[in-house]
Amino acid sequence: MPAPAAAATARYDIDGLMRAIGDVPVTTDTQRVRLRSRDYFWYSPVLNKQLHGKSADIVVTPRNEADVIAVAAACAKLRIPLTPRGAATGNYGQAVPLEGGVLLDLTGMTRIEWQRGGMIRCEPGLKMNELDAATRPNGWELRMHPSTKRMATIGGFVGGGSGGIGSINYGGLREPGNILAARVVTCEEKPRVIELRTDAAQKVNRAYGTTGIITALEMPLAPAFPWVDVIVTFDSFETAMATAYEVALADGVVKKLITPMIWPIPIHFPALKAHCPEGKHVVFCMIAETSIESFKAIIGTRGSITLEQPHDDAPGKEPLYEYTWNHTTLQWLKQDRTITYLQCLFPHDRVLESVKQMTDMFPDEVLPHTEFIRFAGRITCSALPIVRYTTEDRLNEIIALHEKNGVFIANPHVYTLEDGTRHKSTGADVLGMKAEADPYGLLNPGKMRTYKAVKQ
């Protein structure tokens, strides 16, 4: 059982903190603090047990970088843990304060500093959908976004890492050029503000806020095409995969999303029932208007198009991407809480064979929906397959069988940074940045488990 918030408060000098930060807005109401100390870790039954009830002692909501600096200084001085968060739509407990303390809610920092010629610089709390709304009139949009785009913040996305819709064109955030710069505040008595550019900016990518508090991001944009949401249905999942792969490889066909899903996944999409006939495997796509005709020529008679409508993810609309990536898991969980998921990366040089091998290995237990992406310059699939969960042992067995067969797994059932990677370690660069930005080890202690504080 977790310590109640009141008891935790005793651990840290929260009153001292409040005095130190002056008029920076805070919330201490226990119930609200607890509610905001959660993210979507509950997709994992394993994490759900481990992280259940963990809570901050106070939520602080900075209005600007000066506020962030004041909070960081106070936390350093008083040795209070500090966990930054955006919209908390992540799945690895990255917004859950493992040892309590301050939850730094950055959603109030939404200012756009500038945008020009395919770049934007903004504060981390800006929602991605609002970012796109601001850049689209100028002909630009985010290069990639997660399926949570309509809720999530740009800072949370970068802090959480990965890629998503658009990664079929640009790869993931980790690819050179996909984060232009990050500005971070260190957690020290006298916080420093550090501008990390190009390669250096990667030190905050998927660091869950443990390597400094992001106060600004400079992101490259993509030309904003008019997109079309398309559903194609197939009699066999193998044909769906093969056809989708051809679309992925067709560099003349402009696209943003290619997601094959095996039946019976679409049974859990009631709103799309008319477009997902019983027993059919589907491919969900976003295709540029210009390329629709060529896209259809590739599909030929192998599949049937059941939906074709202009993409629109404005408030009140439901874009097709909210059925893909990890939203597939969410759609299923809405009806049935017995499943969970994995995160796979298939080998690019035998992608169809590898997906088929895994599909055949766990019939009706691991249900593939794959995401075509570019990864290190090659087209391959990642996947967040639905897993019918039985035990933690069986889950680990399934993971081991994937890895044994050359499918990389980023395990979403662990909460430390290291265990969630396929290397089970943290790079020297990132550890170096951590020592620089967080000498006392206060940025969500426990999250980067290989880090030893350089100062006491």
Next chain:
Amino acid sequence: MPAPAAAATARYDIDGLMRAIGDVPVTTDTQRVRLRSRDYFWYSPVLNKQLHGKSADIVVTPRNEADVIAVAAACAKLRIPLTPRGAATGNYGQAVPLEGGVLLDLTGMTRIEWQRGGMIRCEPGLKMNELDAATRPNGWELRMHPSTKRMATIGGFVGGGSGGIGSINYGGLREPGNILAARVVTCEEKPRVIELRTDAAQKVNRAYGTTGIITALEMPLAPAFPWVDVIVTFDSFETAMATAYEVALADGVVKKLITPMIWPIPIHFPALKAHCPEGKHVVFCMIAETSIESFKAIIGTRGSITLEQPHDDAPGKEPLYEYTWNHTTLQWLKQDRTITYLQCLFPHDRVLESVKQMTDMFPDEVLPHTEFIRFAGRITCSALPIVRYTTEDRLNEIIALHEKNGVFIANPHVYTLEDGTRHKSTGADVLGMKAEADPYGLLNPGKMRTYKAVKQ
């Protein structure tokens, strides 16, 4: 020795043709007809012998599709060969009438029918630079173009085939989606006008005008980025190749051209002497302004940037791409006529190894400058290496050694469509289209050597 134009005239009823086509503009001046019956086949010493002196009997310059139909009908009726041409910047003699007759100069047909949202429909004689000038104000440009962009026409490009600057993003013209539609006039007594869309449009791609006379093209466009021309110099060609490959694979770095060239090729670029130091291997690039910083981070300390200037290929300027692709050959030929070239495609799964193997195999005889491209969804290199020419036998030996080692060669020293491919054949689709569009075999007879006329 070729037959003089006067003698050739006797073979065909040119007077009958002129009567039949009414006021369609023609040129019969022997010297001017001969001059316009040439293209850049003289890059090949082999073709130079074979095609030297071949000439049309008359040049006809249609103003519109109705004129094209009149000429095609007259040629069919009178059984006069007809060879369409654009700006004649090709290298395979595709604009050289092998059996005389009519040279149909399409450079007068330059009308833009419409442009909207990333697409353009225009007549085939429109120069590519003028096309870009018309679309750029709307934020668009051609997806790819040859190094001859400032002279060549869009119809000639499609008729000649291949790809070029931009193929690192979109692959070649052969990729699905890169030609949206072509409208062709058949060569029959009553010519038909056929609209070929998507896959079907591929039947005119690299057919040298033998499968119908193109009168309109619908082309997809690319977002027009502000490009930067960059030269990077290296101590070793191997490092230049490895670094360029990294840039090619970096999907977050937006680029349009990546051309490593071995020393001493740059010795033949006098205008760039200041930027191409003695003994240094170079990489010529076009990088989007947004990505310059990330590009430099990839280069690191491995190379030195000697030129970085906004790309500009307006009249009077000299863009960097006019040193790449087959312009490299031209730059060298300006100073020294003893060399020629090849056209290679390296295997994508061992591109660096394969380029090194060929470089080492022919030291100082075959000088690599490679072009990073996407091909069938994979990043690889094509190349048009400089070859120090000795004999035709040695040239064929060099070709054979490439092929033996897994490097595909599209032989630019042959003039038939079939021999210039790596398959030495014509696809059934293209042969079918040929039968449809040219039953009498009048569209440059001899060019598609496997075609037998279906009517006499």
